[in-house]
Amino acid sequence: xxxxxIYLLFVLVVVAFTAFGQVTQIENSIKTANDIKVGADRxxxxxxxxxxxxxxxxxxxxxxxxxxxxxDSLISLGIKVKKVFSPEHGFRGLVDAGKKVKSYKDVKxxxxxxxxYGKNKKPAPADFKGIDVLVFDIQDVGVRFxxxxxxxxxxxxxxxxxxxxxxxxxxxxxxxxxxxxxxMEDAYKSFLGLHSVPIVYGMTIGEYAQMIxxxxxxxxxxxxxxxxxxxxxYIHTDLYELPIRPSPNLPNMASVYLYPxxxxxxxxxxxxxxxxxxxxxxxxxxxxxxxxFSFTPKPQEGAMEPKYNGEVCHGYNLYDFGKEYTKETxxxxxxxxMGTYKNTPNKETFFDENFNxxxxxxxxxxxxxxxxxEVEIRKSWQEGIKKFKVIRRxxxxxxxxx
Numbered sequence: 001x002x003x004x005x006i007y008l009l010f011v012l013v014v015v016a017f018t019a020f021g022q023v024t025q026i027e028n029s030i031k032t033a034n035d036i037k038v039g040a041d042r043x044x045x046x047x048x049x050x051x052x053x054x055x056x057x058x059x060x061x062x063x064x065x066x067x068x069x070x071x072d073s074l075i076s077l078g079i080k081v082k083k084v085f086s087p088e089h090g091f092r093g094l095v096d097a098g099k100k101v102k103s104y105k106d107v108k109x110x111x112x113x114x115x116x117y118g119k120n121k122k123p124a125p126a127d128f129k130g131i132d133v134l135v136f137d138i139q140d141v142g143v144r145f146x147x148x149x150x151x152x153x154x155x156x157x158x159x160x161x162x163x164x165x166x167x168x169x170x171x172x173x174x175x176x177x178x179x180x181x182x183x184m185e186d187a188y189k190s191f192l193g194l195h196s197v198p199i200v201y202g203m204t205i206g207e208y209a210q211m212i213x214x215x216x217x218x219x220x221x222x223x224x225x226x227x228x229x230x231x232x233x234y235i236h237t238d239l240y241e242l243p244i245r246p247s248p249n250l251p252n253m254a255s256v257y258l259y260p261x262x263x264x265x266x267x268x269x270x271x272x273x274x275x276x277x278x279x280x281x282x283x284x285x286x287x288x289x290x291x292x293f294s295f296t297p298k299p300q301e302g303a304m305e306p307k308y309n310g311e312v313c314h315g316y317n318l319y320d321f322g323k324e325y326t327k328e329t330x331x332x333x334x335x336x337x338m339g340t341y342k343n344t345p346n347k348e349t350f351f352d353e354n355f356n357x358x359x360x361x362x363x364x365x366x367x368x369x370x371x372x373x374e375v376e377i378r379k380s381w382q383e384g385i386k387k388f389k390v391i392r393r394x395x396x397x398x399x400x401x402x
Contacts, residue, residue, distance in 0.1 A: 037232035039169030053132035062139035122154035142175030160222035170206030172240040178330035183384030184360035210395040235399040248302025249279035254322030267355025275306025284315025
């Protein structure tokens with residue numbers, strides 16, 4: 001009976017919010033790549049900065065000018081691209097989350113690809129040999145523990161230390177229309193979050209780069225010679241549909257919208273659906289009470305060793321909720337996390353050592369263990385968010401939502 005009540009609560013909440021989303025969806029126009037001109041498309045703004053220079057590019061599969069990869073486009077435009085730097089998931093975006101990315105030569109271009117997700121997460125001085133300027137073009141999703149922000153930080157730091165200019169080609173933030181979550185505390189800073197920002201920070205990656213520079217967050221307070229190529233026709237209230245998946249396990253907008261909430265499960269025993277066709281849209285565990293939904297993770301591209309490989313996981317399908325996400329439902333949802341914790345037989349092992357690094361503090365874990373109400377948890381975030389908003393405002397390049 002206890003499990004049934006928890007399940008019924010989950011169903012009622014999801015149905016309520018899904019219905020609300022369906023009512024308001026008409027009022028929220030969704031912009032696409034046809035409506036917003038991204039930094040990479042604005043070649044007239046940055047090609048003059050690259051002509052006659054040897055160029056390095058920090059890129060992955062999202063780095064495109066229309067339908068052509070940025071690297072291929074630059075080469076066809078006569079730009080001397082010498083090296084590619086690759087973040088988590090690799091240059092072509094096929095490597096599993098958390099797996100080391102090795103340096104290699106790209107088959108198509110014959111360019112050396114230097115890994116920034118393995119033994120070295122920061123370009124070494126030798127990596128800048130023969131390079132005059134670096135171009136950074138990676139699609140962010142606006143969530144603190146999405147590691148491309150940390151890659152940006154270390155690239156900026158290395159450019160500053162080696163006296164190289166960095167040109168950031170800006171892209172819209174699909175979660176750029178709200179701010180939420182606890183602010184990162186110093187004790188839990190890691191590659192999952194290097195800065196004192198909330199989980200959802202409401203900035204484009206170009207704006208974020210300006211904040212890193214302006215707040216003196218780089219090592220020893222160095223400043224990067226930074227140039228941001230801005231977006232055209234973008235404001236922070238826009239809902240933006242990504243033209244390409246930003247990483248292997250964020251295949252659609254439902255997963256992107258759910259990621260701020262479900263990403264916290266990465267520090268628990270619960271599966272977020274890696275190894276299924278709905279990663280970051282379903283949650284489950286083999287020992288949860290049986291529900292009317294289950295899934296069985298299996299190896300597939302981007303998740304070759306999924307959690308609970310081959311085991312039936314009982315849980316919840318949140319795809320419809322994520323699909324109908326709107327400006328009115330803008331927040332991190334904790335009831336899934338709190339509900340599965342209550343519904344897990346072995347609570348002692350529910351959280352792992354990574355949870356606090358995702359949350360940015362040790363407080364959230366303790367609040368969930370103590371049964372603190374969600375409204376009280378959210379109140380505990382507000383002072384940190386208020387202070388962050390003051391900092392954030394200094395670096396905005398586009399009309400804000402407040």
